Amino acid sequence: MDEDEPDNDVPFLGVLLDGYPDDPPEDVLLGCADGLGNAPTWPDCGGWIMVLFAVRFYPPHNVIGSRAVLERLIEALATCRPNLTWPDGGCGHDEHPPDDEDGTELASFGALMTNAEGRAYYNRERTDDIGSFYDEWTLEQRICPAHLAHMADTTLDMFRETLKTQFAPLDLAHLDGVFLRPDGRVDPPRLLDAVVAREPAADHAGVWAARRWETGAGAPDDRALLLGALFHAVRSNVRGMHWNAYDEVRRALRTVAPFDGSCPHHEHPPATDPRNHLDALKALYEPGESSFTRGQWECPKHTAQLAATTLRRLAGWNETYTYDP
Numbered sequence: 001m002d003e004d005e006p007d008n009d010v011p012f013l014g015v016l017l018d019g020y021p022d023d024p025p026e027d028v029l030l031g032c033a034d035g036l037g038n039a040p041t042w043p044d045c046g047g048w049i050m051v052l053f054a055v056r057f058y059p060p061h062n063v064i065g066s067r068a069v070l071e072r073l074i075e076a077l078a079t080c081r082p083n084l085t086w087p088d089g090g091c092g093h094d095e096h097p098p099d100d101e102d103g104t105e106l107a108s109f110g111a112l113m114t115n116a117e118g119r120a121y122y123n124r125e126r127t128d129d130i131g132s133f134y135d136e137w138t139l140e141q142r143i144c145p146a147h148l149a150h151m152a153d154t155t156l157d158m159f160r161e162t163l164k165t166q167f168a169p170l171d172l173a174h175l176d177g178v179f180l181r182p183d184g185r186v187d188p189p190r191l192l193d194a195v196v197a198r199e200p201a202a203d204h205a206g207v208w209a210a211r212r213w214e215t216g217a218g219a220p221d222d223r224a225l226l227l228g229a230l231f232h233a234v235r236s237n238v239r240g241m242h243w244n245a246y247d248e249v250r251r252a253l254r255t256v257a258p259f260d261g262s263c264p265h266h267e268h269p270p271a272t273d274p275r276n277h278l279d280a281l282k283a284l285y286e287p288g289e290s291s292f293t294r295g296q297w298e299c300p301k302h303t304a305q306l307a308a309t310t311l312r313r314l315a316g317w318n319e320t321y322t323y324d325p
Contacts (some may be wrong), residue, residue, distance in 0.1 A: 004121070006112070006117040006118050008115065008313040010035065010047070010114060011032060013028060013054070017055065017104045022256045026069045029058075030069050032052055033075075034072075036076040036080060040080040041080070043113070043119065043143045044113075044114055045080040047115075047143075048076075048114060049080070050107070050151065052073065052112035052155050053106065053110075053155050054106040054107040056158050057158070059073075070161065070167070073109050074156060074160060077152050077231030081152050086145045093147075096150075106266055109122065113142065126139070128137070135161070170207055170245065170248075172208050175205070179205070183217065185219055185222060188224055191225065192228070195230075195233040195236065200245075202233050202236055203237065205229065206233025206234065207245050207248045209226045212226055213226045213252045227283075227307060228269075230253060231274075231310045232278055232312055234251065235313060238322075241314075247313065253307045256308075257300070258281035258304050262301075263299050263301040263302075265296050265299055265301075269296065269297060
C-alpha cells in the first residue's frame with residue numbers, strides 16, 4: 001500500500017488482527033456490520049465479506065461481549081448472501097484465494113474492495129507493482145461471487161454457532177440436585193468448592209447462585225452464602241467468564257442496593273483477602289464458633305461492598321469491551 005491508496009470506511013482492525021485491544025472489539029465489528037448493511041449488493045459487499053472472513057475466528061474465542069453486535073453481523077451477512085449469484089455452469093475460475101490467507105492482508109484487500117476506486121487501485125497495483133503479493137490473484141478472482149459466497153457462508157456458520165454456544169442461556173436444572181440438600185437448603189461445602197473449581201464448573205456454579213440470588217429462592221439464611229459464592233466464582237476465574245455466564249452474574253450483582261451509611265460493626269469479612277474470606281464463609285455454616293457473626297455477613301454495608309468489589313472484577317475482564325445497545 002502507498003500514500004495514493006484510496007480512503008475506505010472500514011474500521012481499524014488491528015484491535016482484533018494484531019491482538020492489541022486499544023479499541024473495543026464490539027465497536028470495530030459493529031462498524032463492519034453497518035458497512036455491509038449499507039452496501040449489501042455485489043460488488044461493494046465483497047470487500048466487507050472479506051473483512052469479516054478475516055476476523056471470523058475472533059467471536060468464537062470469547063472476544064465479543066455483545067449478543068446485539070453478533071446478531072447485527074449475522075443479519076448483515078444473511079441479507080447480502082442472496083445477492084451473490086453466478087451462472088449455473090460455474091464462475092469460470094479454476095481456483096480462488098485460499099481460506100488460510102493472512103488475516104491482516106486479507107482485511108487490507110477487503111478494505112480496498114468496498115468501493116470502485118479501491119478496486120481500480122488494486123487492479124492497478126497488481127499490474128504495476130511487479131513481485132508484490134497483488135500478482136497472485138486477479139481482481140475477478142478476489143470478488144468472484146462464488147468465492148464471496150463461500151466466505152459469507154463460512155463466516156455465517158461460525159457466527160451462528162458462537163451465538164448459540166456463548167450467548168444461549170445455560171441449562172443448569174441438574175445443579176439443584178448437586179447444590180441443594182434434601183431439606184431444600186443450599187449445601188455450603190458443595191457450592192463453595194464448585195465456585196473455586198476449574199472452568200466451566202465455576203462459571204456454572206456462579207450462574208446457579210446468581211439465579212437463586214436474583215429470584216430470592218431459598219431460605220433467608222442462604223443469602224450470605226449465595227453472594228459469597230458469586231464473589232468467589234468471579235475471583236477464581238482468571239480468564240474471564242463466558243458471556244452467557246457473565247451476563248447473568250452481572251445482572252444479579254446489580255440488584256444489590258448501594259449503601260453509603262454507617263453500620264454498628266467494627267469489621268466485616270475480609271473481601272481483600274479471598275482465602276480468609278472463603279474460610280470464614282465456610283465456617284459460618286459449620287458447627288462451632290465463626291470468626292464473624294451472621295449480622296456481619298448480612299450487613300447491608302458489607303453486602304454492598306462485596307457486590308461492588310465483584311462487579312469491578314467483572315469490569316476488569318469484560319466491560320471495557322462491551323457494546324451496550
